[in-house]
Amino acid sequence: MGGLRRLCRLVPVLGLLLSSNAVNAGPLPFDLQLSVPPVIADSQAPAGCTVTYLIADTANNDLYAARMRIASAETDSPVNNRLPCPATVPPRVALRALDVCTNRAGEAKYCVFADMSRGFESEPDIRNTSENASRCASDKFSDIGVACWMSGKLSVCDVGCGNSPNEAVVQARARCEDKQQHSCPITATVPVSGP
Amino acid sequence: MDLRRTAMPLMLAASQACAQPAVTPAVPGPAITQRIFTPPPVQWDNAMLSFRPALQQTARDFANLTNGIVFGMSPGAVNAQLPAPYPGMSWNELSLANEYPGEVRYFGIRIENAGALRMGLTACTGAGSYMVFLFSSRGLFRMSYRLIADKGCPDTGEAAREIFARYVPIGQTVALSVRYRTGRTEVVDITDSTAGYLIPTRWRQGAN
Numbered sequence: 001m002g003g004l005r006r007l008c009r010l011v012p013v014l015g016l017l018l019s020s021n022a023v024n025a026g027p028l029p030f031d032l033q034l035s036v037p038p039v040i041a042d043s044q045a046p047a048g049c050t051v052t053y054l055i056a057d058t059a060n061n062d063l064y065a066a067r068m069r070i071a072s073a074e075t076d077s078p079v080n081n082r083l084p085c086p087a088t089v090p091p092r093v094a095l096r097a098l099d100v101c102t103n104r105a106g107e108a109k110y111c112v113f114a115d116m117s118r119g120f121e122s123e124p125d126i127r128n129t130s131e132n133a134s135r136c137a138s139d140k141f142s143d144i145g146v147a148c149w150m151s152g153k154l155s156v157c158d159v160g161c162g163n164s165p166n167e168a169v170v171q172a173r174a175r176c177e178d179k180q181q182h183s184c185p186i187t188a189t190v191p192v193s194g195p
Numbered sequence: 196m197d198l199r200r201t202a203m204p205l206m207l208a209a210s211q212a213c214a215q216p217a218v219t220p221a222v223p224g225p226a227i228t229q230r231i232f233t234p235p236p237v238q239w240d241n242a243m244l245s246f247r248p249a250l251q252q253t254a255r256d257f258a259n260l261t262n263g264i265v266f267g268m269s270p271g272a273v274n275a276q277l278p279a280p281y282p283g284m285s286w287n288e289l290s291l292a293n294e295y296p297g298e299v300r301y302f303g304i305r306i307e308n309a310g311a312l313r314m315g316l317t318a319c320t321g322a323g324s325y326m327v328f329l330f331s332s333r334g335l336f337r338m339s340y341r342l343i344a345d346k347g348c349p350d351t352g353e354a355a356r357e358i359f360a361r362y363v364p365i366g367q368t369v370a371l372s373v374r375y376r377t378g379r380t381e382v383v384d385i386t387d388s389t390a391g392y393l394i395p396t397r398w399r400q401g402a403n
Contacts, residue, residue: 067236
């Protein structure tokens with residue numbers, strides 16, 4: 001009877017011992033599953049403001065899309081699921097946009113805004129370009145486009161904004177052909193907000 | 196009849212020219228699509244007074260692009276990462292790159308032997324095109340693509356753009372990508388952003 005009682009006391013203890021990790025003696029696994037969980041993006045969140053400039057490198061005839069994300073104010077509320085962009089953008093933002101070109105082209109004089117005035121081909125200088133017309137803001141447009149014609153080896157371009165790639169190119173081509181008085185068959189487009 | 200056939204297109208052409216006197220007649224032809232390079236975005240505060248990179252990029256992002264090659268690697272380590280490594284390689288056997296101040300050494304490989312570093316090129320490159328790995332005492336600080344035009348590939352500009360486009364999205368805090376032309380050669384330089392006084396130096400065709 002006493003032996004049975006002792007056995008009854010031992011069974012739970014043995015059960016605890018057998019079910020614990022102590023039975024599996026050895027080093028603990030290094031991976032403690034403490035890795036940071038993946039960040040889950042809120043696909044329903046309104047898109048923040050991005051102002052995208054098109055910058056041209058006239059030495060290489062390259063174009064850059066300089067995307068400037070601007071933090072929203074706490075009081076901003078989205079319209080059509082897009083957060084508003086500032087009505088005016090200070091010149092320092094445009095200068096930073098030019099930097100994406102000057103850092104890669106080497107010489108600042110070759111980097112200009114991609115919306116060019118008539119006669120740019122004879123005086124390819126930043127003074128013959130428009131900063132305001134070289135950018136599109138994400139609160140109003142989804143795509144930025146450019147249309148160009150070749151003056152010898154120099155690409156002469158103008159910029160347009162739209163709510164589809166096609167609309168942006170159509171706007172850019174219309175602006176280019178109106179301003180430059182040339183057919184502008186060379187086109188390109190990228191999303192304003194980017195990936 | 197023949198006269199009418201000849202005259203009609205001439206009249207139509209003349210009427211079109213009169214209708215659009217200012218615009219250069221549109222030459223019907225295929226529309227050409229140009230490439231737009233996309234550097235990483237910049238994040239501004241709400242007042243647009245200060246900015247920072249919007250993406251947190253590291254050497255790992257660069258290594259993912261270059262099949263494991265990162266700045267600071269020794270010549271031997273870079274060589275070992277290549278599809279066809281040179282047998283045996285020592286610092287003293289490497290050639291001097293004379294265009295740089297101080298001691299800079301290099302070795303090169305033909306572009307067709309560059310494996311993943313070809314960046315999936317589809318445009319022509321010219322038979323003599325190659326890429327160079329440049330080392331200071333601190334290790335690899337620049338990879339330089341040199342795409343030389345020839346009869347089979349009279350313009351290597353598109354190939355240079357294809358390569359450049361793959362590196363531009365890497366932020367300038369990780370790697371500086373520059374594109375330029377010297378002689379018949381299109382050059383794409385990818386440089387360690389911490390390389391200091393070595394950064395501005397550019398290769399000139401015939402300089403070495």
